[in-house]
Amino acid sequence: MMLAVIAGRLAAALPTLAGVVVVTFLLTRALPGDPAAYFAGPAATREAVEQIRAQLGLDRSLGVQFLGYLRELARGDLGLSITTGQPVLSDIVARLPASAELTLLALLFAALAGISLGALAALRPNGWLDNLCRVIATLGVCLPAFFTGLLLIYVFYYLLGWAPAPLGRLDAFAAPPPHVTGFFLIDSLLAGDGETFRSALAQILLPALSLGIFAVAPIARITRGSMLAVMSSDFIRAARAHGLSARTVVIAYALRNALLPVVTTLGMVFSFLLGANVLIEKVFAWPGIGSYAVEALIASDYAPVQGFVMTMGFLYVLLNLAIDLLYRVIDPRMEVTA
Amino acid sequence: MSAASLAHARHVLSGNPVTALAFGLFALLVGTAIIGPELVPFDPIAAAGPALQPPSARHPFGTDAIGRDVFSRVIAAARLDLGMAFAAVAIVFACGTLAGAAAGLFGGWTDRIVGRLADTIMAFPLFVLAMGIVAALGNTVTNIVIATAVVNFPLYVRIARTEASTRRGAGYVEAARLSGYGEAHILFREILPNLLPIMMVQVSLTLGYAILNCAGLSFIGLGVRPPAPEWGIMVAEGASAIISGEWWIALFPGLALMTAVFTFNLLGDGLRDIVDPRRRT
Amino acid sequence: MNDVAAATLFPAAARAAPRVPVLDVADLSVEFRTRSGTVRALDGVSLQVHRGECLGVVGESGSGKSVTAYAVMRLLDPAARITGGRITFGGMDMLGAGDADLADLRGRELSMIFQSPRASLNPIRPVGTQIADVLLRHGGVTRAQAPARAAALLAEVGIPDPERRARAYPFELSGGMCQRVGIALALACRPALLIADEPTTGLDVTTQAVIMDLVLGLAKARGMATVLITHDLGLATEYCDSIAVMHAGHVVETAPTAALFATPRHPYTARLIGATPRPGLALGDLASIPGSLPDLRRDDLPACRFLDRCERVRPDCAAAPLPRRTEAARMVACRYPL
Numbered sequence: 004m005m006l007a008v009i010a011g012r013l014a015a016a017l018p019t020l021a022g023v024v025v026v027t028f029l030l031t032r033a034l035p036g037d038p039a040a041y042f043a044g045p046a047a048t049r050e051a052v053e054q055i056r057a058q059l060g061l062d063r064s065l066g067v068q069f070l071g072y073l074r075e076l077a078r079g080d081l082g083l084s085i086t087t088g089q090p091v092l093s094d095i096v097a098r099l100p101a102s103a104e105l106t107l108l109a110l111l112f113a114a115l116a117g118i119s120l121g122a123l124a125a126l127r128p129n130g131w132l133d134n135l136c137r138v139i140a141t142l143g144v145c146l147p148a149f150f151t152g153l154l155l156i157y158v159f160y161y162l163l164g165w166a167p168a169p170l171g172r173l174d175a176f177a178a179p180p181p182h183v184t185g186f187f188l189i190d191s192l193l194a195g196d197g198e199t200f201r202s203a204l205a206q207i208l209l210p211a212l213s214l215g216i217f218a219v220a221p222i223a224r225i226t227r228g229s230m231l232a233v234m235s236s237d238f239i240r241a242a243r244a245h246g247l248s249a250r251t252v253v254i255a256y257a258l259r260n261a262l263l264p265v266v267t268t269l270g271m272v273f274s275f276l277l278g279a280n281v282l283i284e285k286v287f288a289w290p291g292i293g294s295y296a297v298e299a300l301i302a303s304d305y306a307p308v309q310g311f312v313m314t315m316g317f318l319y320v321l322l323n324l325a326i327d328l329l330y331r332v333i334d335p336r337m338e339v340t341a
Numbered sequence: 342m343s344a345a346s347l348a349h350a351r352h353v354l355s356g357n358p359v360t361a362l363a364f365g366l367f368a369l370l371v372g373t374a375i376i377g378p379e380l381v382p383f384d385p386i387a388a389a390g391p392a393l394q395p396p397s398a399r400h401p402f403g404t405d406a407i408g409r410d411v412f413s414r415v416i417a418a419a420r421l422d423l424g425m426a427f428a429a430v431a432i433v434f435a436c437g438t439l440a441g442a443a444a445g446l447f448g449g450w451t452d453r454i455v456g457r458l459a460d461t462i463m464a465f466p467l468f469v470l471a472m473g474i475v476a477a478l479g480n481t482v483t484n485i486v487i488a489t490a491v492v493n494f495p496l497y498v499r500i501a502r503t504e505a506s507t508r509r510g511a512g513y514v515e516a517a518r519l520s521g522y523g524e525a526h527i528l529f530r531e532i533l534p535n536l537l538p539i540m541m542v543q544v545s546l547t548l549g550y551a552i553l554n555c556a557g558l559s560f561i562g563l564g565v566r567p568p569a570p571e572w573g574i575m576v577a578e579g580a581s582a583i584i585s586g587e588w589w590i591a592l593f594p595g596l597a598l599m600t601a602v603f604t605f606n607l608l609g610d611g612l613r614d615i616v617d618p619r620r621r622t
Numbered sequence: 623m624n625d626v627a628a629a630t631l632f633p634a635a636a637r638a639a640p641r642v643p644v645l646d647v648a649d650l651s652v653e654f655r656t657r658s659g660t661v662r663a664l665d666g667v668s669l670q671v672h673r674g675e676c677l678g679v680v681g682e683s684g685s686g687k688s689v690t691a692y693a694v695m696r697l698l699d700p701a702a703r704i705t706g707g708r709i710t711f712g713g714m715d716m717l718g719a720g721d722a723d724l725a726d727l728r729g730r731e732l733s734m735i736f737q738s739p740r741a742s743l744n745p746i747r748p749v750g751t752q753i754a755d756v757l758l759r760h761g762g763v764t765r766a767q768a769p770a771r772a773a774a775l776l777a778e779v780g781i782p783d784p785e786r787r788a789r790a791y792p793f794e795l796s797g798g799m800c801q802r803v804g805i806a807l808a809l810a811c812r813p814a815l816l817i818a819d820e821p822t823t824g825l826d827v828t829t830q831a832v833i834m835d836l837v838l839g840l841a842k843a844r845g846m847a848t849v850l851i852t853h854d855l856g857l858a859t860e861y862c863d864s865i866a867v868m869h870a871g872h873v874v875e876t877a878p879t880a881a882l883f884a885t886p887r888h889p890y891t892a893r894l895i896g897a898t899p900r901p902g903l904a905l906g907d908l909a910s911i912p913g914s915l916p917d918l919r920r921d922d923l924p925a926c927r928f929l930d931r932c933e934r935v936r937p938d939c940a941a942a943p944l945p946r947r948t949e950a951a952r953m954v955a956c957r958y959p960l
Contacts, residue, residue, distance in 0.1 A: 022461035026470075030477040145602040147553050149560050150576055150595035157583050169584070241742035244695055245756045245807055246729030255755075256744050263746075278468025278557075285561055286580060297561045300476055312473035316465045335746055335791050 009328060016324050023316035028072050031309045032065065081313070082306030086299060091310035095292055099314075100185025101172060102291030106280050108188075108211040113218035113272070118265065120219070121226025122258055125234060136223055143220025148279035152213035152286040159209060166209045169287040177202040210287040217279050218272050225268050229261040236260075266330045270323045277315060360611030366604040373416060374423040381413035386568040389413070393587050403589035405578060409568075415593050418570040422601070425482065426551040429489035430544055436490070437497025438540050442532050444498065445505025447524065455502070459495035467492040471554060475563050485564035489554045493547050500543055504536050538616040545609035549602040556598055572598045643670035643710075644815050644847040645694065650707035652686075652693055659919035663689045664871045665927075666944070667707070668953075671815065676838060676848040678858030678879070680894070681868035684915050687851045688737075690868075691817045695734055696724050712814060730760040733808040735837075737820040739800035743792040749803045750776070750788025753810055760811045775806040780836060798829040805837060809846075816841060817849045822857070834861055855898040859883060864951070867891050870915045870927035872944070877952040887954040889932050926956070934958060 039056035047055070056062055063071070075081075081091035124136035159166040167174055172187055177199050180190040187203035233239065234257055242252050281293035288294070296311035331337040383389040388408035389400070396403045402411035444455040462470065474488035508514060508531075517527050556573030558564055565571040567578070572594040579591025652664040664686050671677045679687045692698045694709055696716060709716040711732060716724070736742040744752055753772035757763045763771050769788065776784035779802040792800055801821060808816055818837060822830035838861050841848045852858055858865050859879055866876045867890065875888040886892040896909045913931035916923065924940035926932075932939070939957055946955045 019460065019464045022457070023464050026461055026465075027473070030473050141606070142599075142603070145549070145599045145606065147556055147560075147573075147576070147595065147598050147602075149557065149573075149580075150591070150598065153576065153580055153583050153591050153595070157586075157588050161584065161586050161588075237736065237738060237741040238744050240697060241734075241736055241804075241807075242744065243725075244697055244728055244734045244736075245759075246725050246727065246733075247755055247759050248725065251755060251759070256747070260744070260746060274466045277466035281468065281472070282557055282560060296472065300472065300480075301562045305476055308473060308476040312465065312469055312476075315469040319466050320464055333746075336793050 008331065012324055012327060016320055019320050020317065023313060023320060024073070024076065027309055027313040027316065028069055030312065031072070031305075032061070032068060081310035084299060084307045085304040086302050086307075091307050094295060094307065095310055095314055098290060098292045098295050101289060102280055102284065102293055104186045104188065105207060105210055105214065105283070105289060105291060106276050108207060109214035109276060109280075110218065110272070112211055112215035113222055113276075116215070117219045117222025118226050118258075118262070121223040121228075122230050122253075122261070124223070125227045125230035125261075126253065128231065133227075136227060140220045140224045143216065146217070147282075148213065148217045149282040149286050151216055152210065152283050155209055155213050156286070167205050169209065170206075171288050171290055172203060172206055173199070174202050174206065210283050210289055213286070214276060214279055214283045218275055221268065221272060221275070222265060225265050226261060229264045230257060233257045233261045263330070263334055266326060266333065269326050273319065273322050273326075277319060357611065357614065359607065360614065363604055363607035363611050366600070367608050370419065370423060370601055370604055374419040377416040377419050381410075381416050383410035383413040385409065385414045385417035385570045393582065393590075395587070396589055402593045403587075405575075405590045406582060407568075411575075411590060411593055414570040414575060415572070415597050418572050418575060418594065418597070419601075421482075421565065421569065421571045422552055422556065422573075422598075425486050425489070425555040426548050426601075429486045429493070429551045429555065430548050432486070432490040433493045433497055433547070434540060434544055437494050438501045438533065438536060440494075441498035441501025442505040442528060442536060445502040445507075446509055446528055446532055448506070448509075452502070455498055459498045462492065463495045468554065468557060471558060472561075472563070475558060480563055482564045485555055485558050488558070489551050492554070493551065496547065497540070497543060501536055501540065504539055505532050508532060508535060542609055542612045542616055545605055545612050549605035549609070552598065552601055552605070643672050644712055645669075645671040645849070646708075646710040647690070647694065648708045648710070650690070650693060650709060651705045652689055652698065653703050653705050654699070655701050655703065656919075661918045662871060662923065663702075663918060664693070666946075667868075667871070667873050668946075669866045669873060669876065671847045671849055673814075673847055674842070674845045675864065676841065676850055676862045678862030678865040679849060679851045679868060680853065680855050680858050680865055682853060682911075682915065684870075685868040686871040687853075687868055688819055689871075691734065691819050691849070691851055694817065695728060695732065697728075726760075729756055729808075729813070730811045731814045732817075733811075733813045733815075734817045734819060735801070735804045735808045735821050738824050739797055739804050740792050740795075742804055743800060745792055748789050748791055749795070750790075753788075753803070753807055756807055756810050762811070772806075772810075775810055776803070778840075779803075779806045779809075780832075781806075797825050798833065801825060801829075801833055802836070805833070805840075809840060812844060813846065815847045815849070817851070819851045820853070821850075823852075830857075855894050856900065859898075867894065871918060872927055872955055873953070874928065874956065875952075875954045881952060885960075887952065887959040888956050889934050889960060890928050892960060 039052050039061045061068065079092050081095070083089070084091050084094055087094055120132070120136050120139070124130075124133040127133060156166070156169055160168060173179065180187060180194045180196055180199050183190045183193055188200065188207070191197075191200040191203055239252060239257055242256050247256070280291070281297060283289065284291045284293035285297055292311055292314065296308050299305070299307035299311075378385070386409065389410040390404050390408050392404060392406055392408040394400055394404040400410050400412060402415060405411055405414070440455045440458075444452040465473075471485075471488040471492050474491055475484050478484040478487065514527060514531055517531050522530075555564075556571070556576070559571050559573030560577045562574075562577070565574050567574065575594035576591045576598075579587070579589075579594070582588075582590045647667060647669050650664055650667045651662075654661040654663055667686070667690055669677065669679070669690075679690065681687050689698070689702075693702075693704060694711070694716065696719070698704075704717060707717075711727070714723075714727075719727075743749065750769060750772045753775055754768035757768050757771055758765065773784040773788045776788055781787050781799060781802050787795070787799075792803070795803065801824075804821075816837070821837065822833050825833060834857070838848065840846070850858060850862055855865075862879055864876065864878045865882050866873050867882075867888065868874065869890050875882070875886070875891045877887075882891065883895060886895055890911075893909070893911045897911060899905075899908060911931060916927050916930060925942040925944040926939050929935045929939045936958060944955050945957050946953055947959065
């Protein structure tokens with residue numbers, strides 16, 4: 004039954020995925036000036052440019068090019084990076100876990116902080132916590148993500164010395180754990196290597212916090228609004244009339260119902276996070292796909308950037324799909340049909 | 342605006358000091374952008390003193406790595422930052438409102454095409470798409486503006502479309518049709534003017550997002566080139582300094598960004614209260 | 623929990639001689655602070671319910687019936703303030719009781735069923751689990767025994783195939799079934815007093831009769847006191863032993879049912895009877911009551927809040943205090959009763 008739903012939602016997502024491919028193609032080929040020159044790079048000779056042109060089929064019509072593009076995609080060929088000399092796909096695959104670990108940790112933090120703050124604020128409307136929540140929500144959306152990261156570095160690294168230097172995923176003395184998932188936190192635990200785990204944790208804490216803070220505000224605001232609405236509903240009053248303990252009423256009855264709208268806003272939160280991820284990776288020298296794309300972009304190396312945009316597009320569509328499915332699982336009222 | 346709506350606006354403003362404050366800050370920001378660069382004490386792009394000086398009486402925001410006065414640069418940068426944001430929002434306001442209103446009023450293929458376009462844009466994390474657009478079109482300030490406009494397009498389309506399709510069957514629209522006016526006339530003369538107040542609220546709210554977007558793109562090195570003063574690029578310049586403790590180079594442009602975004606958000610909320618108090622959160 | 627256990631836990635109610643009331647509301651006054659003024663929702667409301675008895679509380683919408691119920695349960699809105707009077711339940715002062723004591727009493731000795739059955743149930747929790755929550759809260763069953771006991775309770779209220787239905791969600795059940803679940807929840811711990819707030823208003827006519835028979839049948843079997851709140855005088859007449867008529871926050875008349883119908887003493891009661899459909903009367907024979915409830919935010923409310931709608935009004939009717947004449951088992955709040 005569930006598989007049918009998943010298949011159905013995947014099918015519904017296909018047009019969007021197709022859109023991602025088309026847009027990325029247009030971005031790739033719609034470059035003003037000579038696309039071949041873009042891909043050959045600023046240091047290329049005339050012959051190299053022509054070679055690239057023939058290689059990428061840029062001398063053919065747009066329709067033929069698109070088919071060629073699709074064939075390449077099917078083969079997993081996203082082009083070659085001029086700066087690293089590697090196929091873009093293998094670069095992205097190598098660097099994706101770093102970004103994923105950072106974003107997921109940030110989301111975890113944002114969800115925990117945002118939901119707790121929002122729920123607690125709703126339980127005592129107009130109390131000090133509620134006002135704090137409102138202030139955070141208002142200011143949180145005004146702070147540029149890169150600025151927050153820098154501020155945190157200044158306070159926690161320079162002033163307090165609590166955080167390590169923002170030099171990447173591990174400190175200078177630690178070696179990466181044996182590769183299982185690519186997530187250093189998980190892999191080091193799996194290898195039983197406490198030293199590396201601590202190092203990885205220390206390095207990821209500040210960037211994850213900076214990234215997550217951005218998302219705390221919208222999550223807290225939605226949770227607060229949703230919780231307020233739920234707390235004044237009939238079934239909560241009935242639950243109290245039956246004498247259920249405050250803990251049961253708030254957590255098992257109110258919060259679970261209040262979280263449903265929060266799940267639906269996760270999609271928007273992810274859009275935030277995936278975008279701000281790029282900025283945070285630059286600030287903290289984090290070796291993920293965001294900094295990969297930025298470095299390539301500055302060096303006028305365009306194939307990695309296109310690969311990055313498409314990967315992010317695909318990931319985002321799949322993430323939204325996952326959120327949709329998660330919602331259907333949590334809310335028994337949703338029709339379990341495709 | 343009619344006399345009645347002006348009176349209403351004044352009534353709301355008098356009862357709502359926060360909104361009045363927002364309007365005041367907004368005026369201050371725009372004023373800074375317009376005449377700021379003429380009034381700054383030092384030349385924003387030339388060295389004015391020893392490098393890396395902390396804030397002092399002579400340099401209230403200190404000096405940066407090349408010895409330029411940070412205060413002058415922050416003030417001068419208002420013009421570029423606000424300029425980019427206003428330009429981007431102006432473009433998306435015009436295109437998005439028109440496209441959305443047309444989609445809502447005409448339905449059918451217009452609706453489908455516009456909808457598909459908006460959905461495809463929203464399939465990407467918006468900042469990532471902006472990066473891709475700048476990469477495709479070229480690394481210039483103009484393209485940053487265009488990229489920001491494009492990623493905000495779906496939002497305007499959605500709101501305009503909803504409002505237009507609600508009004509599609511309204512009395513005055515029917516009356517216009519019966520009087521023999523064509524659909525284009527109805528779009529421009531009947532629908533769009535009624536959409537203006539709601540879209541203005543959106544304009545104000547997205548100005549904040551547009552500034553952050555442009556600053557973010559500048560921060561990673563796109564568009565604006567040194568030595569041009571711009572808040573995003575100034576924070577980037579201050580980033581390496583902050584690790585060695587020179588906090589003022591990045592802090593003040595960052596605070597300027599925050600102030601601008603805060604003002605626009607506050608203004609948007611205030612405008613929303615004036616236009617449609619029911620929607621207050 | 624059987625009656626013996628209940629009697630041991632709550633000896634006062636069990637041992638109460640028939641004339642000592644299970645619930646004694648004396649001179650209760652409640653105000654609501656709103657943005658547009660203070661609403662004097664209840665003014666000097668007094669009523670009593672005895673063991674095994676069903677008291678009907680009848681009145682138009684807005685007369686304060688539900689407010690009285692929520693006040694007794696101590697579940698009023700935060701904007702409400704109890705400004706006077708006493709509520710005594712089984713000898714216990716409800717107004718002075720602490721939250722822990724109240725939460726203990728509710729559901730166990732004192733419970734309620736609500737007007738919108740589906741809205742009073744947690745929409746994302748199976749109904750059997752909700753009953754189990756109440757059972758586990760008030761003790762008497764272990765976690766292992768709870769599901770079976772919950773299914774047994776569903777069977778008691780006439781739900782067919784109770785084991786399967788216990789796993790159902792409220793949206794999968796009809797309105798009548800939801801109300802049965804509500805009854806099962808309220809009666810799970812064999813309370814001494816049940817307050818039924820318009821229990822049949824949201825249901826169709828046939829289901830109404832079935833639900834009322836069910837509730838009152840269970841009540842009579844256990845010697846449970848019941849308060850039936852309704853706007854339908856006919857319904858109250860059919861099921862209640864005595865009736866309290868409310869108007870605009872006042873109890874205007876209290877009497878045993880037969881006596882109330884035979885010889886109403888308050889002009890409002892007479893009007894209500896004249897507006898109630900009965901077999902033998904045509905629709906045209908019914909008379910509506912002119913006017914509407916007074917605005918309870920006024921500072922200058924007269925002593926009798928019915929005088930604007932009363933055809934027998936005299937100049938000194940507005941003078942405070944509103945006289946309440948009690949004789950035998952009847953009370954009427956009128957200076958010039960019928």
